[in-house]
Amino acid sequence: MEFSYLQPGRPAIFKDKFVTKVNECLASYTDGARGEVGLIGLPFSKTSISMSQASDAPKYIRACLSTFSTFSGERDKDYKNFKVLDFGDVQVHPTDMEESIERLRISVGEMLAKKASDRYILLGGDHGVSYPSIRAFGEHYGEIGVIQWDAHHDVRNLEDGGRTNGTPFRSLIEGGHLKGENLVQIGIRDYANAKVYHDYTKEKGITVFTMDDVENTGIVPIIKKELDRLSKSVDFIYLSVDMDVVDQAFAPGCPAIGPGGITSRELLTGISAAASHPKVKAMDIVEIDPSKDFRDITSRLAAAAMLRFMFNH
Template sequence: MSNYLKPAGKAIFKDSYTTKMNELLVEPDGSKSQYGIIGAPLSKPSISHSGAAFAPGAIRQAMGSYSTFSKEISHDFQGETMIDFGDVDMNPTDILDSQDRIYQATKSVLGQEEAEQLIVLGGDHSVSFPSIKAHHEKYGTIGVIQFDAHHDLRNLDDGGPTNGTPFRRSIENGVLKGEHIVQIGIRDFTNAKGYDDYAEQQDVTVYTMEDVMTNKINEIIQQALQKLENKVDLIYLSVDMDVLDQAFAPGCPAIGPGGMDSYSLMKAVETAAKHYKVQAMDIVEIDPTIDFRNMTSRVAAHVIFSYWKGKVLGK
């Protein structure tokens, strides 16, 4: 057989000096790693049409476009690994069962303690509730720093457990306290007054895009960390990619103008990850079927890298 023939999908250029980020993903084998990922490919609870179920694979693929070397911090991640626990098998017709499967799978992975910190790849934002619930049961009191254009505090009577309800469900089910939620990037003309009122009633801390634009993002993150650090056992980052302006995230189902730029989001995650209590993250709301040149998934990949960078800098 010709030496030029390679297994399907493997006939790609390989630079002997370069390792790609997706090469750090390894299957679980009982050994331990600082990081793990789990895919939660659920998008049927989305209020608007969404193909976010395809995002975990798209983000993994996007990781393969980047090297393991960070020039900014002079650190090569080449020798590190991230355990890829795979994707949760969804129920094709039952949303509540699918969300419970995410909870059960996340709980199982956390219980194995193979990975010290877990990154959940959505899926729509409804996956945050079961993931945070599993972290709450494992670690205790959870604080959340939520990057989002929306409050995601919708009532459950009108539509059930949709991608607009994860933090309302968390509060109503005793998984989170409102005072332990910090929302960053909430956008104008994107939320109903009733949910702004609810956020205020529950003592949710809200930073609008006006706040983000008039203050340094690093200062906002420091304020959020200071608010949470002495009140919670673990801080969880929830990154809804529609916090970004539509120019940076064309693959989000709920695109809109006036959002954050990608560099600011990456730096915000990096800054937050330096804190020792930041130990988990989810990335949600990417629809690869409407994305342009995989732009949004590529930003999501960089959000993962930014989390890693922060952990290196925080040591």
């Protein structure tokens, strides 16, 4: 019988027997399983104040993991045996936004209750998903500190549109889930926010580093300083990465793109610096709309950010 080149149900892709791709590290969660990192998708973008299909981002980011190998030449280390437990995507309600937000909180809490890993990655979705996610982490781990990469403060008022992707941190602070002094914002862009929200951050004791601060001081020194400060007063630290902190040249797939943001390299080195701290337990990545992207540039950068968070030792 001749060899058949038909492979029903399998992709016809080239496979080098010596190369392991990062997507091969993903395994669907089963009861009792343990892994180095837990992964969950939060595919919700109906709270976006601009048109957004960011709910599609989790599957695109996962797919982009296949473009990276598990070997780090800089560390001379192969992470091919690294295990990422994938909890899948949360099933949100088709019309009820408050119900969807509650489902996200419950689902993140359910993942944490499994105690299947010590660190977690959450793939949004718009930035509104950070509100239920951070709430769930606070309910399980205690006092929380947050480092937020963002062009915007995301402390908009709740009267004009309810809970949106512009309100997660106001919702957390006013709900008593996060202290203002335990929130650090990095990369806030000029001419991207209103004065009343600038004043709100000062009133609540939020630590804000603008793009001018990043330019003058450097992102790694800023992160190391704030990690040292936060670690003295919180039980764990959560990284919230709004991809629109990155300049539009490097992240064209964000609903709110703009010039003057950080470079892709600054994002990756910043995440590496943060993820190496023992109190950093989780990272969310939000605000990627694959329908607006070009050649998956933004999703690939998000996948690279995942690697920096996961493979940091």
